[in-house]
Amino acid sequence: MIIAVDGPAASGKGTIARALARHYGLPHLDTGLIYRAVGASVLREEGDPASEGDALAGCSFDDFLLEDPWLKSEEVGKAASIVSAHPLVRKALLLRQKKFAAQPGGAVLDGRDIGTVIAPEAEVKLYVKATPMIRAQRRQLEQRKGGVFESLDKVLADIRARDERDTKRAEAPLRPADDAVTLDTSFLSIEAAVQKAVGIVEAAKAKATAESE
Ligand SMILES: Nc1ncnc2c1ncn2[C@@H]1O[C@H](COP(=O)(O)OP(=O)(O)OP(=O)(O)O)[C@@H](O)[C@H]1O
Numbered sequence: 323m324i325i326a327v328d329g330p331a332a333s334g335k336g337t338i339a340r341a342l343a344r345h346y347g348l349p350h351l352d353t354g355l356i357y358r359a360v361g362a363s364v365l366r367e368e369g370d371p372a373s374e375g376d377a378l379a380g381c382s383f384d385d386f387l388l389e390d391p392w393l394k395s396e397e398v399g400k401a402a403s404i405v406s407a408h409p410l411v412r413k414a415l416l417l418r419q420k421k422f423a424a425q426p427g428g429a430v431l432d433g434r435d436i437g438t439v440i441a442p443e444a445e446v447k448l449y450v451k452a453t454p455m456i457r458a459q460r461r462q463l464e465q466r467k468g469g470v471f472e473s474l475d476k477v478l479a480d481i482r483a484r485d486e487r488d489t490k491r492a493e494a495p496l497r498p499a500d501d502a503v504t505l506d507t508s509f510l511s512i513e514a515a516v517q518k519a520v521g522i523v524e525a526a527k528a529k530a531t532a533e534s535e
């Protein structure tokens with residue numbers, strides 16, 4: 323079973339994807355981390371994320387970079403959202419993600435284009451959303467835990483800028499797949515959101531079983 327989880331920044335998609343992977347014993351891939359590694363490589367080489375050439379060079383990163391806590395910073399998140407708009411970058415990273423999705427037994431992947439591009443064949447597609455303000459509050463709390471103190475206005479502006487770039491780009495923009503189930507986590511605790519996600523997966527499995535009989 324392939325479970326595709328998409329949604330905007332800080333919507334809770336990673337939290338839900340990890341919980342689903344644990345619940346169903348499936349491997350999980352955070353595809354945002356891959357784009358973050360490309361963004362980080364470009365910044366480290368003092369390149370320009372807006373340059374397709376620099377961004378493409380960043381695609382040959384060493385996998386150890388995926389473990390670097392710096393990848394979680396807003397600086398790298400912003401660079402990731404700029405490099406990810408380049409068609410050649412998306413092409414360079416496509417096969418790795420498709421292979422992960424297609425492994426025997428299935429997988430859970432989260433990102434922006436899993437249900438639309440990486441695994442359109444996924445049995446379950448979730449589109450996780452929350453209001454920009456709630457996402458900014460979550461992100462601010464997360465940052466504070468990591469010792470970063472930014473105003474809510476700044477965090478909200480960053481979230482809105484990221485949404486704008488991710489939804490407006492020409493190549494694989496963030497959008498729900500036509501057959502995705504939307505899960506609004508704005509007023510749900512993590513536990514309640516995960517419970518609803520498991521319910522959506524179970525409903526999809528039951529429907530698939532009924533159709534195969
Ligand atoms: N339902 C929820 N209620 C409260 N906090 C939540 C909820 N879901 C997630 N969070 C918290 O919000 C923050 C962002 O969640 P998460 O990392 O899952 O989002 P994301 O969509 O994967 O973000 P990104 O796109 O940056 O990877 C985390 O600190 C997480 O613990």
Ligand SMILES: Nc1ccn([C@@H]2O[C@H](COP(=O)(O)O)[C@@H](O)[C@H]2O)c(=O)n1
Binds near residue numbers: 355357399407434435
């Ligand atoms: N499938 C994906 C995943 C991510 N991106 C881009 O990377 C940025 C960082 O992703 P996070 O999930 O770690 O926040 C994100 O803003 C996207 O621009 C993508 O394009 N496709």
